[in-house]
Amino acid sequence: MTKIAQTNAHVIDAVAHRWSPRAFTDKSVKAVDLKSILEAARWAASAYNEQPWRYIVATRDNEAEFNKLLGVLVEANQAWAKGAQVLMLSLAKKTYTYNGSNNRHAWHDVGMADAQLSLQASALGIATHWMAGFDGEKARDVYNIPDEFEPVAALAIGYEGDPETLPEGYRKAEVAPRERKTHDQLFFTGSFGQPTKL
Amino acid sequence: MTKIAQTNAHVIDAVAHRWSPRAFTDKSVKAVDLKSILEAARWAASAYNEQPWRYIVATRDNEAEFNKLLGVLVEANQAWAKGAQVLMLSLAKKTYTYNGSNNRHAWHDVGMADAQLSLQASALGIATHWMAGFDGEKARDVYNIPDEFEPVAALAIGYEGDPETLPEGYRKAEVAPRERKTHDQLFFTGSFGQPTKL
Numbered sequence: 566m567t568k569i570a571q572t573n574a575h576v577i578d579a580v581a582h583r584w585s586p587r588a589f590t591d592k593s594v595k596a597v598d599l600k601s602i603l604e605a606a607r608w609a610a611s612a613y614n615e616q617p618w619r620y621i622v623a624t625r626d627n628e629a630e631f632n633k634l635l636g637v638l639v640e641a642n643q644a645w646a647k648g649a650q651v652l653m654l655s656l657a658k659k660t661y662t663y664n665g666s667n668n669r670h671a672w673h674d675v676g677m678a679d680a681q682l683s684l685q686a687s688a689l690g691i692a693t694h695w696m697a698g699f700d701g702e703k704a705r706d707v708y709n710i711p712d713e714f715e716p717v718a719a720l721a722i723g724y725e726g727d728p729e730t731l732p733e734g735y736r737k738a739e740v741a742p743r744e745r746k747t748h749d750q751l752f753f754t755g756s757f758g759q760p761t762k763l
Numbered sequence: 764m765t766k767i768a769q770t771n772a773h774v775i776d777a778v779a780h781r782w783s784p785r786a787f788t789d790k791s792v793k794a795v796d797l798k799s800i801l802e803a804a805r806w807a808a809s810a811y812n813e814q815p816w817r818y819i820v821a822t823r824d825n826e827a828e829f830n831k832l833l834g835v836l837v838e839a840n841q842a843w844a845k846g847a848q849v850l851m852l853s854l855a856k857k858t859y860t861y862n863g864s865n866n867r868h869a870w871h872d873v874g875m876a877d878a879q880l881s882l883q884a885s886a887l888g889i890a891t892h893w894m895a896g897f898d899g900e901k902a903r904d905v906y907n908i909p910d911e912f913e914p915v916a917a918l919a920i921g922y923e924g925d926p927e928t929l930p931e932g933y934r935k936a937e938v939a940p941r942e943r944k945t946h947d948q949l950f951f952t953g954s955f956g957q958p959t960k961l
Contacts, residue, residue: 570806572802572806573798573802574795574798574799574801574802575799575802576799576802576803576806576883577777577803577882577883577886579775579777579882580803580806580879580882580883581806583806583808584808585808596961597772599961600771600772600961601772601773601774603772603946603949603950603961604770604771604772604773604774604946605774605775605778606949607943607944607946607949608768608770608774608778608779608781608941608943609878610781610782610783610878610881610893612893612895613895614942616943616944616949618949619949619950619951619955620949620950620951621951621952621955622950622951622952622959622961623952627952630952630953656955669895670870670895670915670916672868672870672871672874673870673871673873673874673877673915673916674874675871675874676870676871676872676873676874676875676877676878677874677875677877677878677881677893678878679871679874679875679878680807680808680874680875680876680877680878680879680882681778681878681882683808683875684775684777684778684878684879684882685774685775685778688775695808695810695875697810697811697867697868708951708953708954708955709954709955709956710955711955714955717868717871718868718871743806744812745805745806745814746805746814748801748802748805751801751804751805751814751816751817751818752801752817752818752820753817753818753819753820753906754819754820754821754825754828755828755906756906756907757817757819757854757906757907757908757909757912758907761820763794763797763798763801763820
């Protein structure tokens with residue numbers, strides 16, 4: 566099953582095909598592809614080129630590490646993410662290295678890296694599902710995350726699987742169409758809320 | 764001039780070719796391309812599918828609106844961004860619409876939309892330069908931005924131009940190679956700071 570975005574304008578395949586499944590096959594993600602996926606994050610833009618992003622990576626072939634990261638997720642996410650091939654956690658450095666001041670764009674810039682990572686995966690036919698649901702303090706403890714870094718988002722990676730393999734409560738969302746706010750609700754000119762004319 | 768990323772692993776062209784120039788040509792960005800660029804942002808992932816992103820858009824063909832957005836930037840950015848063809852400002856909704864609670868991933872998810880926007884532009888040969896340097900309170904005032912939204916990042920869009928057209932202080936950065944932290948500084952397994960083996 567693919568859920569290609571019903572777009573109003575042409576977008577690159579990596580965008581049109583990217584969505585966040587919960588069902589994954591047991592096909593492993595090759596190291597060469599995982600390297601590409603990480604490399605795309607590395608080349609994201611950031612304020613003052615701070616590159617505030619860091620990633621904890623756990624692959625299924627290292628069962629102890631995979632289970633360690635799985636255990637950081639909330640139970641509702643563990644229920645399906647246990648079927649992924651790779652789990653990750655993105656982290657943000659809270660301060661600018663060049664002067665120690667607060668970096669208010671840290672999470673934004675980690676978001677830019679996370680999106681580049683997902684689009685690179687999408688281009689390789691590999692699915693990514695970002696999660697807000699995890700225990701940040703447990704992650705800090707388990708991975709010795711220093712105070713100046715914050716856990717931002719967890720990630721499941723793998724090849725799209727059969728929705729029927731999911732716990733029953735997740736099957737409906739898996740096959741539902743992808744929905745977004747309309748162009749007019751998002752893009753404004755002149756004043757907030759005033760749709761841009763294009 | 765193009766500054767293709769010196770990558771350690773293969774990445775899609777949209778990632779390899781994306782960088783943030785300050786010099787732009789006077790070639791305008793077609794409406795059809797600008798629609799694609801916005802559409803790519805629209806299809807980003809977000810926590811609970813909140814889609815916290817909104818955008819103020821100003822194109823050069825509407826001089827008053829272009830100058831209004833230009834006036835929100837700090838002077839150091841106005842000096843070069845005045846040569847762009849399109850200016851934008853991304854905004855984040857601070858709360859989840861479904862229950863009114865704080866959305867701690869709002870800026871992260873706006874970052875994901877901003878990155879999709881930039882990669883779509885890159886795929887079309889169009890350059891984007893995100894800026895942290897702007898006056899958020901002025902933006903709030905000028906665009907009547909409601910309290911529940913925050914200005915996040917400003918953006919200049921256009922076709923890469925000749926570095927010699929820039930004010931002198933910006934020319935060196937324009938032709939410098941793109942630099943990033945190493946793979947081992949960013950991707951960890953087992954514990955923070957312990958490079959992942961791939």
